Structures are given as structure tokens and as C-alpha cells.
Amino acid sequence: MRVLIVEDEARLARNIAKALRETTLYAVDIATDGEDGLHQGLSNSYDLIVLDLMLPKIDGLEILRGLRGEGRRVPVLILTARDTTQDIIRGLDAGSDDYLTKPFDMGEFLARCKALVRRTYDRPSPVVHVGELSIDTAGRIVTLRGQRIELRAMEYRLLEYLALRAGQVVSRTEILEHLYDFNAETFSNVVEVHISALRRKLEAGSPYALIRTVRGQGYVIGEGPA
Amino acid sequence: MKPVSIRLQLSLMMSLLTLIIIAVLSTAAYIEFKESLLRNIDTTLRAMAQGIRAELDEEDTGERRETELRAITGSDTPDRHGRYRVWVEGRDEDLFFSDPPDEPLMQQLLRLPPEEQPEVGSLSLFNVASGTRLGAFRVIWMRYRIGLEVMNILVARSSAHVYHEVGEFLRLLLVLGGSATLLAVLLVRTIVSWGLRPVATAGRRLEQITHRSLGDEAKVMGEVPAELRPFKSALERMLLRLNKTLQQQEQLTADVAHELRTPLAIMKSTLQALRMQPRKAAEYEEGVDDALLDVGRMEQLVGQLLTLARLDAADELPDPAEVRLDVLLKSLAEAFGDPAARQGATVTWTDGPARSVQGNETELRQLFSNLIDNALRHGPRTGRVRVTLDDGPGPQVTVCVHDEGGAIPPEKLPYVFDRLYRVDSSRSQTAGGTGLGLAIARRIVLRHHGTIAITSDPQAGTSVTVQLPRYERA
Structure with missing residues (x-):
């Protein structure tokens, strides 16, 4: 999952990014003014945008209208010091999905982020089942036939993304877009490397493949087009 | 009595x-x-x-x-x-x-x-x-x-x-006169009470005024007799002023809450992010430093709010005396010059003839340091801040603090002396400052019976001009 934080308080943005990277293992981009925020929001495919309202250059609500005007469905969480009911109503009416006022609790903020991402992928339950595999996205716990599987951060990110889109063919470009932030160093076969590592851990001793490769298109987990 | x-x-x-x-x-x-x-x-x-x-x-x-x-x-x-x-x-x-x-x-x-x-x-x-x-x-x-x-x-x-x-007659007169006087007193009391009814009614209406209904001046007293009309209109004007002050106060409180909430939010996020997993000592140190930064910011804000409150509380200048502005400005230019030089900026002061104003030296020092500090923060990083002292117009002296900073939009100029007003609507704190410096400056200038004005232009830069009455030897 990849998140854009539009926040002019650089240290606050850094703290949120740190918490998101460490806890939910999301990839995080930061924009410190409205102009940059709108540009990044339009040019990259994010799974969530955390938006401050009072921003230099372009106001937060303007960014929101710009995104919705361009037909972007990305969930937006407004994170602001404006806490009156009118502000909240205005924010939600402008097309945001959630509203949180500063100062906020980091745990609550993270939980809301996860909930918004679940809804985007139409997965109301925090536990995703794919065959004998179950992934608890809230606690980041992966179990296969009741057996807990330890995954590296990048492996978990990849599995979570594929599992949320179970049954669909996910292209290599999509994986790169949704799992790596703007500054991440990627090498040409990075996706293949992590896919094979996942397969080693999940398909050990199993007669059939959990993750299948659709030649020329990408990867699919679970039941799907052969 | x-x-x-x-x-x-x-x-x-x-x-x-x-x-x-x-x-x-x-x-x-x-x-x-x-x-x-x-x-x-x-x-x-x-x-x-x-x-x-x-x-x-x-x-x-x-x-x-x-x-x-x-x-x-x-x-x-x-x-x-x-x-x-x-x-x-x-x-x-x-x-x-x-x-x-x-x-x-x-x-x-x-x-x-x-x-x-x-x-x-x-x-x-x-x-x-x-x-x-x-x-x-x-x-x-x-x-x-x-x-x-x-x-x-x-x-x-x-x-x-x-x-x-004749004696009998006198006694009769005394009895009759006494009764008549008593009757007159009672009658007058009744008539006066009756005549004063509108006052009592007005009093009851006034009692129903709360800070919520203050703005609704039509409801304040209703119709009153002609004699009470001047009283009523004076009262309504007073309530209107009160209402305006109250609204400003409410706005200020909301703004202050917002200003405090932002550093609080950053500090809380810093500390919570730090607690999410075990970290190295260096990371904790960095987090503590971060939190201290926010504490400092809140401290500065609270301090300036207190300064303003103190300035608001008393209209009288404490210990007014002759203040040598040229000496004061020179020392300030030197004090700000060194730290400014480290980031590549300069503060210049041109020596001129001695000029004095009547005032409180501590407040005047605060006034001009706010202006210089503001100029340094809003001007370009390596820009030049120029402090000048001139005569006139009339029996005044003029101090000008000029920076090469970017233009403030003309529509925002009238508000820069308002409390917690920031030209950049994001209230971004990247430029530092609390948004109270210029408000404090204006308050001090007004206490010294002077004027303060600001001009801004992309080419010429931004100038804050303060005019104070020249010191008159008694």
C-alpha cells in the first residue's frame, strides 16, 4: 500500500510517515505544500491520501476537489487542527472519506488508515482468507493451515496487496506503483525476487501453486482466470 | 455614601x-x-x-x-x-x-x-x-x-x-397640616413608583441578556419612554461594543487554541511514534529534542500572549522617561547583527543625531526587536535589514525597519497587525514566529501615542514605519 501525506508541518509529516512505514508497512510519500500535494496525488496511484487543510499555495479542500474533479477514487483522510462541526461537515462534503482533528492519537490514526484501505479493496473484514492462507491485516499476522508464517516486511506488503486483490491479475507495474514510494530504489527484477521468496515460504510442501504467474500480464493469488 | x-x-x-x-x-x-x-x-x-x-x-x-x-x-x-x-x-x-x-x-x-x-x-x-x-x-x-x-x-x-x-384653631391646623403632608408623601410615592415602571421593566429585560443575545440589540430593552431613550441608546451602543469585543475575544481564543494545538499535535505524534517499538538511544534523543522544540514553541506563544495580556491590562505606561532612540536602535542592530551574520544576513544601522522619545525603554526595546526579528525572518535568508531613524513629520521621529522580503499582497496588509494573523493562510510555522510579534508592536506604539504602518512591494521590499512623538523637555 502506498500513502501520500500532504502536510506543511515537516516534522509532523515525518512522524506520521515513520509510524505508517513501521506499523502498517505502507510506502509513504510526503508533500509539504498544496501544489506539490495535488500534483503527486494526480500523477501517482495512492491507496490513501492524508490531507492537511491549511496548506501553502493550494488549500487542502481545493486539492480534494481537484482530485475528485479528475475522478480519483483514492480514499482521503483529512488531518487538521480545524475542529468545528462546520469544518468537519465541509471536509466530508468536499469528498473526503474521514476526518481527524489534531492533536490525534497515533494508534487511532493508524487504525483509521487501515480501515480506509480495507474499504478501498472492498474487504470489510480485517482478516483476508485465500485458500488455506489467512492474513490478519490489522495485526500483520499470516497463518497457513493454522501455522504462523514469518515474513519479511517487503514480502508481507506484497502478499497483502495480492491478497486484497485476490482473484485478479495484478501487473508488475501495479505492484511497483503501490508498494514503493517515490524515493525507493528499485531494481529490474525486484518483484520477481520477492514473489519467489513468498512462494518458497507459502508453497512449501503443497502440491499446488498459491501464487500463479499469468504470462505477459502479471500475478494472481487464489481462484482466478487461468 | x-x-x-x-x-x-x-x-x-x-x-x-x-x-x-x-x-x-x-x-x-x-x-x-x-x-x-x-x-x-x-x-x-x-x-x-x-x-x-x-x-x-x-x-x-x-x-x-x-x-x-x-x-x-x-x-x-x-x-x-x-x-x-x-x-x-x-x-x-x-x-x-x-x-x-x-x-x-x-x-x-x-x-x-x-x-x-x-x-x-x-x-x-x-x-x-x-x-x-x-x-x-x-x-x-x-x-x-x-x-x-x-x-x-x-x-x-x-x-x-x-x-x-385661636389656640384650638392652631391645634386643628397642625392636625390637618400633618395629615395633608403624610397624604402627599404617600401619594408621591405611589405616583413615582408608577412613573418609574419603565425603569423596572428595562431592568428585567437587561437581566435576561446573556452573552449569546448580546448581538441582538433590538431585543435588549424594547420600547421605552422618551426620557429613557438616551439611556437606552447609550446602553445599546455599549452592548454592541461589548459584543464586538467578545467576538474578537472568542476568535482570539479559537486562534490561540489552534496555535497551541499544532505544536501539541507534533509533539504527541513524535512521542507516540517513538513508543511504537523499541528504539536505539540515538533515536530517543532525537525524539526528545524534537519534543523540546515544540515545547519551546508553545512557551514562546504563551509568553507572547502574556505580554499582550499585560499590555492590554494597563493603559498607563510604566515609568515613562526620556529614551534615546538612536542608542537603543544601535544596540539592537548590534545584538541582532551577529546571529544574523551567521546565516548570511545583515542588519545595518546608520549613525545619526541624537533623538529621544518619551516612553518606557523596556517596551520600546521589545517593539523594535519584534520588528527587526520579523524583518529577518520574512526577508531573504541572506538579505539585508535596514534600520533608519529620521525626523518628522511635525513633532515626531520616524523609525523605519526595511527588509528585502517578498511582497505581502495588498489585500492582506491591513491585517498584518492583527493577533495571530499570518500572511500565509496555512499558518505554516516554517518562517517561525508566533503571529503575535506585530500585534505586540502595534500595542506598544499605540501606548506611546504613535502610529505604525507597513508597505510592501516586490521590488522595494517590505518596510514597517513607526512614528513616535519627539521628547519634549519639560
């Missing part, structure tokens, strides 16, 4: 007035009554004296004359007080007639020194006051000449009953 109520004041005034009127009327009635009673006696006495004289003029026998005289004086009447006393004598105390005989009053009068006795051929009235041994009397003394003989006719009547009746 506690002010006396209008009702009491009016009552007292009215009762005093009533009392004076009643007293004047009563005195007049009393005097008139007494005089008329005495006049009645006098008329009778005069007629009696005339009758006696006429009787004496007739040639009659002594016995018959006495009978006639007795008929005139009616001395047969048994009433002791109403009894007329008569004394008729000729020359050489030749007594003709006396009733009752040897009347001591008459003898006393006849013994009066000659100059006090009435002239021959005239008729005098004597009033014997009630204090004497004999009692109160009215006496008519007629002296006239028959041939060589001087006749004295004295007729008297006791006037004691007059004083008695």
Missing part, C-alpha cells in the same frame, strides 16, 4: 413643599382669625364708648344716667369673661361710673404716665397682653373735653377667650 432612591428623594421634596404651603396658609389663616376676633371686640368697645359719650352728653340725673349706662354695657350678664368693664371719670379723678367698681385694670391704665395716655379728643386702643397679672384685655380709652373738664371713658373686655379659640 449610598445614593438615596429617586422615590425617597421625590417624596421628601414633595412633602417639604406641601409642608411649606400648609405652613404659609395656616399662618395666614391663624393671623386672620385672631385679628378678626379682636377686631370684633374692638368694634363693640368703640361703639360702646361712643354710646357712653352720647349718654354723658345728655343732661340727666345721676341715677338715671347710671341705669342708662348699665343698659349700654349690659353688665347684668353673668358671664365673667364676656363682661364688659366700664370706667368713666371726669377731671380730677372725679369718678362718674364704674362697673365693676374699683376695676384694677382701669386704675392701672389711668396711672400711666401722661405721655402714654391718649391725647385729649382722641380714642386709643390698648392691648393688655395675656401675661399680666390681670389677664388679657382689649381696652378703648376715649378722652375728650366738655367745657373745661376732660372726660375719660374706658371700656374693656377680656380677650382671653380669643387666645383660647
